[in-house]
Amino acid sequence: METLGPQIIFWAFAALMLGSAFIVVHGKNLVRSAFSLLATFFSAAVFYVMLGADFLAGVQLLVYVGGILTLLVFGVMLTNRIYNLNLETQTFQVLPGALVSLAVFVILTTVVVRTPWSQSALIEDGPTTPIIGRALMTEYVLPFEIASVLLLVALLGAAMLVRRRTDL
Amino acid sequence: MERLDTISSLQYFVPEIVLVFTLMAVLVCDLVSKNRAPRERRLLIVIPSLIGLVVALSYSLQGSEAVSAGLFHNMVAFDGFGQMLRVIFIVTSIFVLLFTLHSNELRLVHHGELLVLLLTVTVALIWMANSINLLMIYLALETVSVASYVMVGYLKTDRLSNEASLKYILFGAVSTGTMLFGLSLLYGLTGSLDLFEIRSALSSQEVVASSGPALMVILVLVLAGIGFKMATVPFHFWCPDVYTGAPTPVTAFLSVGPKVAGFAVLIRFFYGGLASPSEDGASWAMVGSVDWQTMLMGISVITMTLGNVGALLQTNMKRLLAYSSIAHAGYIMMGAVVLSGEGIQAMLAYMIIYLFMNLGAFLVVIVVHNDVGSFDIKDYAGIWRRAPLLTIGMGILLFSLMGIPPFAGFLAKWYIFSVVIDAGLGWFAVIGGLNSAIGAFYYLKILKTMFIDGSDTPEPSTPLALQPLYAGLLLVLIVPNIIGLLLWGYLDRVTEFSQKLLDAM
Amino acid sequence: MIEYVGVLMFLAAGALLAAAATTVSGLVAPHNPTREKLMPYECGENPVGSPWGVQFNIRFYVFVLVFLIFDVEAVMLVPWAVVLKELGTPALIAGFIFIGMLVLGLADVWRKGDLEWVREEERAALKTAPKNAKAA
Numbered sequence: 001m002e003t004l005g006p007q008i009i010f011w012a013f014a015a016l017m018l019g020s021a022f023i024v025v026h027g028k029n030l031v032r033s034a035f036s037l038l039a040t041f042f043s044a045a046v047f048y049v050m051l052g053a054d055f056l057a058g059v060q061l062l063v064y065v066g067g068i069l070t071l072l073v074f075g076v077m078l079t080n081r082i083y084n085l086n087l088e089t090q091t092f093q094v095l096p097g098a099l100v101s102l103a104v105f106v107i108l109t110t111v112v113v114r115t116p117w118s119q120s121a122l123i124e125d126g127p128t129t130p131i132i133g134r135a136l137m138t139e140y141v142l143p144f145e146i147a148s149v150l151l152l153v154a155l156l157g158a159a160m161l162v163r164r165r166t167d168l
Numbered sequence: 169m170e171r172l173d174t175i176s177s178l179q180y181f182v183p184e185i186v187l188v189f190t191l192m193a194v195l196v197c198d199l200v201s202k203n204r205a206p207r208e209r210r211l212l213i214v215i216p217s218l219i220g221l222v223v224a225l226s227y228s229l230q231g232s233e234a235v236s237a238g239l240f241h242n243m244v245a246f247d248g249f250g251q252m253l254r255v256i257f258i259v260t261s262i263f264v265l266l267f268t269l270h271s272n273e274l275r276l277v278h279h280g281e282l283l284v285l286l287l288t289v290t291v292a293l294i295w296m297a298n299s300i301n302l303l304m305i306y307l308a309l310e311t312v313s314v315a316s317y318v319m320v321g322y323l324k325t326d327r328l329s330n331e332a333s334l335k336y337i338l339f340g341a342v343s344t345g346t347m348l349f350g351l352s353l354l355y356g357l358t359g360s361l362d363l364f365e366i367r368s369a370l371s372s373q374e375v376v377a378s379s380g381p382a383l384m385v386i387l388v389l390v391l392a393g394i395g396f397k398m399a400t401v402p403f404h405f406w407c408p409d410v411y412t413g414a415p416t417p418v419t420a421f422l423s424v425g426p427k428v429a430g431f432a433v434l435i436r437f438f439y440g441g442l443a444s445p446s447e448d449g450a451s452w453a454m455v456g457s458v459d460w461q462t463m464l465m466g467i468s469v470i471t472m473t474l475g476n477v478g479a480l481l482q483t484n485m486k487r488l489l490a491y492s493s494i495a496h497a498g499y500i501m502m503g504a505v506v507l508s509g510e511g512i513q514a515m516l517a518y519m520i521i522y523l524f525m526n527l528g529a530f531l532v533v534i535v536v537h538n539d540v541g542s543f544d545i546k547d548y549a550g551i552w553r554r555a556p557l558l559t560i561g562m563g564i565l566l567f568s569l570m571g572i573p574p575f576a577g578f579l580a581k582w583y584i585f586s587v588v589i590d591a592g593l594g595w596f597a598v599i600g601g602l603n604s605a606i607g608a609f610y611y612l613k614i615l616k617t618m619f620i621d622g623s624d625t626p627e628p629s630t631p632l633a634l635q636p637l638y639a640g641l642l643l644v645l646i647v648p649n650i651i652g653l654l655l656w657g658y659l660d661r662v663t664e665f666s667q668k669l670l671d672a673m
Numbered sequence: 674m675i676e677y678v679g680v681l682m683f684l685a686a687g688a689l690l691a692a693a694a695t696t697v698s699g700l701v702a703p704h705n706p707t708r709e710k711l712m713p714y715e716c717g718e719n720p721v722g723s724p725w726g727v728q729f730n731i732r733f734y735v736f737v738l739v740f741l742i743f744d745v746e747a748v749m750l751v752p753w754a755v756v757l758k759e760l761g762t763p764a765l766i767a768g769f770i771f772i773g774m775l776v777l778g779l780a781d782v783w784r785k786g787d788l789e790w791v792r793e794e795e796r797a798a799l800k801t802a803p804k805n806a807k808a809a
Contacts, residue, residue, distance in 0.1 A: 130759075137767060158742075
């Protein structure tokens, strides 16, 4: 029970993630693709929880599901007269694309399976937020501040590009 | 390298702090002066930016004491190499800031965000070039990218600019995402984000024996991100379109700033994480199981060849300079291949000279566009009759880019080729030489258009409008190209100082 | 991880409830569609065009952009807030620098009118509109 339960959950969400990701890429309807992304993002959050990264799971939900997905759906809605535009995603060069994807898949899985990755000592299950907070405030304080510069630039730039007037 | 904590790091971090405060101050000035007349408002944002950059520059020029340290718990390095690059970035930024002042393309838009973005990119480039931690490398690279995307698309009403920005974003997102994946695998392999710890992890026998394919994949993925910034093949596709669509001052900036920072990251990443210095610090030996020297050599050869061949076909000046900058990335990369202090020194010298010749060439493009309103090479016909001095200046810059003696560009190439030959890679230098020969074709084509074409038309030759500011800047940019030979001793000393301190890591 | 089983059960129960509600109402409710019933509801008017053709104000997009930035900021500040008491003044300063940076960003979008629902030029147009109407 102790091992079977997580196993079932993992495979269920893995299937959900791959299935919804497939719809995102191959869906003929932009809105449906956008909403399928919700399932993909959510499954990723579940994986984070299963790996004991509770903070990361929260971030995934808050930023990706709450923020980026909203942005995406609004972007879709802004595309006026979406049905008249015939926005069907067409697929070109299926064979070369499939071959490249397959090659990448094979290479990456081989590497991931074969390589002896460095194992860090197992950390006890528990809230990770204070650990992250301590790291951010001591060793990683510079990246923390630089992140604020990055966010500032992103905000300024995005607002500038969306703004209609050029003289402000 | 001494590892410093946050408080004791601050004293080595003054230029960066000055720049961050400047960008904040410029933003505040921009907001406060919203209701003033455009001219007045522009002064109110340009002057603080310039002051900030000059103050930062003066602080960066002071730091010549022979220390090297890992600031902020080994996040960024402070050494001669970094100090040199810091100066390069700030100088580039000052030039580009002055370029924007009279550019016709930017005449009708407000410059507030542009200056804030320029200052941000400058400080982010410094962070990027000095990062010795994977997280910092990624974060700084991303900051540079995000700000550059907006700068490229700054002309909102210009479709080419929009297209360039979109292409840049798409290409950049894929490249940096790929790089991030590679970095995460590298962390998984070595269990550390710190480049020096990565080096020691990769040096252990068992890792070397078992990690070959993984390290290969990691290096390919990471090179996608670095190569995107350096614009080396095969990550150069964005370059011609983005350079053409972006406002020319921004193009000038992109062709120097991020490219130099890309090479700095290359050096920090490969020499710091994947090579160990010899006892005297004059050469490096590769660590790990992947022969990345050959990899870089291949990239270098393909990059310079494709850049030069691509440039042959261009009819647009900015596109041509884009391909030329790709070719120059190939030459600069030659210095990184030889794994010696001399190589880094040659790279630094090349980058300094490249700064002057390339910014100069782009300034001429801006000046001509201001008057003629076109970037097509055919519209450069007859410039000789309208502006003889400008044409001679462009001639000097182009000869320098070609690598013709006695101009500085020749010295740069000669230095880098001789280093490569010293390392026993004669064939590599021959390829470089052949490429320079191809390069001469298209540079000479421009000169021919300017000097000879259109000289038989009876049109009245009104003098080309040249703003005094641009004339002065051109002089400043051209003179080092002429007297490069005289400055050589100084340059050699400076680069040697810089290189000597890099190997402290 | 065991504490998340509750979350999972909650989610499962929620999904189940929603599925049950729609299925049951589908089974139980009378099913008699007419053309009028299938049309989008527009306050009694006959709708024109597809429901996606509505004028969707671009302002929404700006708001989401701003929201997203501050969303990320909030995420960065959560771990900071958790350890703030323990680490004291240095952490407080670090956090305030971070917040100050983003307040500047907020000041920018505010000052430049990106947060106003009615744009400045539109407001000017609204003011002059009655006069024009009189003249006509």
